[in-house]
Amino acid sequence: MKPMKAFLSFLVLIISLQNVIGQEKPSPPEGMVYVPAGEFVMGSTYGDPDERPQQIASTKAFFIDKYEVSNAEFAKFDPTFKFSPEKKNNAVIVTWSKANAYAQWAGKRLPTEKEWEKAARGIDGRVFPWGNTYDNTYVVWDQKETRGTSIAKPASPYGCYDMAGSVWEWTADWYKPYPGNKVPMEQYGETYKVMRGGSNFNNHSFIRTSQRYYVLPEKIHVYPVGIRCVKDID
Amino acid sequence: MAMHKYHLLTLVTVCTIFAIPNIFAQKVNEFPKKTDPLYKKVEMFDRLMLGNHWNEGAIMQHVIFPPAGLEEPIVGSQADCLDPTSEMLAAYSHKYAITGDPKDRKIANDIFEAILKLEKVTGVEGLVARSFNRTxxxxxxxxxxxxxxxxQSSSMPGYRWLGDLSADKFTSIFYGVGTFWELCADAEYKEKAAALLDRFIGRVxxxxxxxxxxxxxxxxxGNFxxxxxxxxxxxxxxxxxxxxxHHITGKERYNAAYHMLIDRYHYDDHQINSKILFPKEWRNVGDDYHAARSLYMIMRLETDPSLLNKYRMNLNRHWYDWKDIEFTWESNIWFLMVYKVLTGEDIFTEEKKQGIKDMWGFERNTKEFKIPQKDGSFKMVRSEEERTAAAMIRNYWFGRYYGIIDEKW
Structure with a gap:
C-alpha cells in the first residue's frame, strides 16, 4: 500500500509541477486564496468505504475562502439572522439552501467535493491540511472562536484555515459513490448532501481531509455545518 | 362577589382536571429530604429511578412527563441512556454481592436483558443501540x-432505536456487563453476558x-x-x-488483539496521556469518567507489572486534577472511590466523607419544551422533567461493597 501511495504522490507532484510552472497565478479577491488547476490525490485507502478508491482527480483553477463564513458575514446577506454579539466571529451554522443562497448572493458558489478536498490537502494526499501528524493544538475544538484560532494556526497548502475541525462545511455535491466504488450504501443518491472537514464535536478521524459525511440538506438537526465558498476564475 | 366565586370554582376545577393526568403519569412522586441519612436518600431515589425511568429494563437518563412527554413510551434525551443503564446494572450487582437478595439479582438480570434488547433491536449481531422506544x-x-x-427496527417490529454509538457508551457496556458478570450473574447469565461482549467487542x-x-x-x-x-x-x-x-470469554483472540495493540501500535504508551492537563481549560471531567471506568476494570485484571505501571501513570495524571476537584458531582465522588480501590491509599478526609453523605440525585423541574409540529411549526408546552440518580445509587453500593461507605450513614 505504501509504495503505491508514494508512487501516486510522486506522479501527481511531477504533473502538478509542470502545470503550476505553466500557470500564471491570478490575484485572489479579498479573503480568498488561489488554488491552481491540476491533479491531486483524492480519497483514501484506510478510511470509510465511501472514501475509496483512492484516485487521481483534477480540478480547474479556482479561488476559495480563506476562512469559514462568520455569523456577522452571513447577517449581511440575511439581516433577520440572529446571533449574540460575542459570537459574531463564530462560523455560521445553516442549512444547505441557506448556504447556497449566501454563496450566490456573494457572487460565489459552494465547492464541489473535489474542490474542497484539493483546497484542504493539496496534491500530495496528506491526511490533514497541515500534513500527516495529528496535534490537538492544530484544531479548533471549542465554540468560543471558530475562525483561524487554533493554538498553532496551521494553514492548508494553499492558505486556508480551519478545514479540520471548527464546523463541518457544505459542498455542492450529492452523496454519491466515487467512480469504481463497489460498496453499496442505501444513502447514495440525491437525498443527502456531503459535508466535509469535521467539527468540534466528533472524533479526530472526522477531520481528515478525505473524510466524507452525509446529511439531509434541510434537516441538519444538531450537526454544526457551515459555509466556505469558492469562486470561478474568468 | 358571587361571580368571583364562580370564576374561582371554575379555575380550581380546570386546574384539577389538568393536574390529575400529571399525578397519574408520575408513577413515583416522593422525594427524600436533603437532611435524610444517605441510605434513605438512596432508597427513595432508587424508587424514583425504577418507577419513572424504567424503559423495559433500560434506564432513561431524562424523563419528560406529560403533557410534553408521553405516558408510554417514556421520552426524554436518550443519547446517553447506556450510562444510567450500566450504572444501575453495576449498582444492583454490587448490591446483590452484599445482600444476596434474589430480588436485587432479578432487577440486575432485567437491566442486562435490556442491553441484550439494545442489540436485538438493531437487527445486526454485535451492533448495540444507544436507546430504544416501543413505537x-x-x-x-x-x-x-x-x-x-x-x-425503525426491522428485527423488532413496533420499536425505534437510536444509533451512532460512541466510545463512552462502548465503555458503559463493558463496564456494566463486566461488573454484572463479576458480582451478580448466575451461570446462565454469565454465559449470556460473555456471549454479548463476544459479539459486541468482536464486531469492533x-x-x-x-x-x-x-x-x-x-x-x-467510534474510533479506536x-x-x-x-x-x-x-x-x-x-x-x-x-x-x-478476554477475562470473561476466555477467548484468545481478545488477548492477542490486546497485545497486538500494545506491541505493534504502543497503545500502552498512548493511553498514559488520556488525561489532558494543559491547557487547563481543556481538562474534561466528562472524559475522566470514561477513564475511571476503564482504569477500574483494567487495573484489577492486569498482572504484568510493566503494564500496570503504565496504567498507574495514567491514574496519577488524573489524580493530579482529582485531588483538588470540587466534590459536587456524583461522578467526581466515584473517581476518588476508584482511586482508593485501585491504590489502597486512604484519601477520604472527614470533609470528603461528608461529601459522600451529602450525595443527591436530582430535582424535578418544570420547563417549557419546543415541540415540532407536523406542519413545521413549533408548539411550546410546559412540563415537568427529571434527570438521573443512577450514578449516585451506583456510588452508594460501590462504596458499601468496598467498605468506603458505612451502612449507618
Whole structure:
C-alpha cells in the first residue's frame, strides 16, 4: 500500500509541477486564496468505504475562502439572522439552501467535493491540511472562536484555515459513490448532501481531509455545518 | 362577589382536571429530604429511578412527563441512556454481592436483558443501540435531541432505536456487563453476558477497532483504530474492553488483539496521556469518567507489572486534577472511590466523607419544551422533567461493597 501511495504522490507532484510552472497565478479577491488547476490525490485507502478508491482527480483553477463564513458575514446577506454579539466571529451554522443562497448572493458558489478536498490537502494526499501528524493544538475544538484560532494556526497548502475541525462545511455535491466504488450504501443518491472537514464535536478521524459525511440538506438537526465558498476564475 | 366565586370554582376545577393526568403519569412522586441519612436518600431515589425511568429494563437518563412527554413510551434525551443503564446494572450487582437478595439479582438480570434488547433491536449481531422506544411512529423528541440517528427496527417490529454509538457508551457496556458478570450473574447469565461482549467487542475488532453503524461507516465517536488518529483516552478504553472480554470469554483472540495493540501500535504508551492537563481549560471531567471506568476494570485484571505501571501513570495524571476537584458531582465522588480501590491509599478526609453523605440525585423541574409540529411549526408546552440518580445509587453500593461507605450513614 505504501509504495503505491508514494508512487501516486510522486506522479501527481511531477504533473502538478509542470502545470503550476505553466500557470500564471491570478490575484485572489479579498479573503480568498488561489488554488491552481491540476491533479491531486483524492480519497483514501484506510478510511470509510465511501472514501475509496483512492484516485487521481483534477480540478480547474479556482479561488476559495480563506476562512469559514462568520455569523456577522452571513447577517449581511440575511439581516433577520440572529446571533449574540460575542459570537459574531463564530462560523455560521445553516442549512444547505441557506448556504447556497449566501454563496450566490456573494457572487460565489459552494465547492464541489473535489474542490474542497484539493483546497484542504493539496496534491500530495496528506491526511490533514497541515500534513500527516495529528496535534490537538492544530484544531479548533471549542465554540468560543471558530475562525483561524487554533493554538498553532496551521494553514492548508494553499492558505486556508480551519478545514479540520471548527464546523463541518457544505459542498455542492450529492452523496454519491466515487467512480469504481463497489460498496453499496442505501444513502447514495440525491437525498443527502456531503459535508466535509469535521467539527468540534466528533472524533479526530472526522477531520481528515478525505473524510466524507452525509446529511439531509434541510434537516441538519444538531450537526454544526457551515459555509466556505469558492469562486470561478474568468 | 358571587361571580368571583364562580370564576374561582371554575379555575380550581380546570386546574384539577389538568393536574390529575400529571399525578397519574408520575408513577413515583416522593422525594427524600436533603437532611435524610444517605441510605434513605438512596432508597427513595432508587424508587424514583425504577418507577419513572424504567424503559423495559433500560434506564432513561431524562424523563419528560406529560403533557410534553408521553405516558408510554417514556421520552426524554436518550443519547446517553447506556450510562444510567450500566450504572444501575453495576449498582444492583454490587448490591446483590452484599445482600444476596434474589430480588436485587432479578432487577440486575432485567437491566442486562435490556442491553441484550439494545442489540436485538438493531437487527445486526454485535451492533448495540444507544436507546430504544416501543413505537411505530417517530416521536417528537427525535427531531430535537441529539443527532437524528433514529431507525425503525426491522428485527423488532413496533420499536425505534437510536444509533451512532460512541466510545463512552462502548465503555458503559463493558463496564456494566463486566461488573454484572463479576458480582451478580448466575451461570446462565454469565454465559449470556460473555456471549454479548463476544459479539459486541468482536464486531469492533473485526472492523479494525472501529464502532461502525448500520451504514457501514464509523460512528462519529467510534474510533479506536490503530490506522486512524484517535484520542489517547480511546486507546485506554479499547485496551480495557479487550482485557475484560478476554477475562470473561476466555477467548484468545481478545488477548492477542490486546497485545497486538500494545506491541505493534504502543497503545500502552498512548493511553498514559488520556488525561489532558494543559491547557487547563481543556481538562474534561466528562472524559475522566470514561477513564475511571476503564482504569477500574483494567487495573484489577492486569498482572504484568510493566503494564500496570503504565496504567498507574495514567491514574496519577488524573489524580493530579482529582485531588483538588470540587466534590459536587456524583461522578467526581466515584473517581476518588476508584482511586482508593485501585491504590489502597486512604484519601477520604472527614470533609470528603461528608461529601459522600451529602450525595443527591436530582430535582424535578418544570420547563417549557419546543415541540415540532407536523406542519413545521413549533408548539411550546410546559412540563415537568427529571434527570438521573443512577450514578449516585451506583456510588452508594460501590462504596458499601468496598467498605468506603458505612451502612449507618
Amino acid at each position: 411505530n411512529e417517530p416521536l417528537w423528541h427525535e427531531e430535537v435531541f441529539w443527532y437524528h440517528e433514529w431507525h 475488532v473485526d472492523n479494525n477497532f472501529k464502532l461502525t453503524d448500520l451504514d457501514g461507516k464509523m460512528t462519529l465517536w 483504530c490503530p490506522n486512524l488518529p484517535h484520542q489517547e483516552l480511546n486507546s485506554l478504553e479499547m485496551l480495557a474492553a479487550l482485557k475484560v472480554t
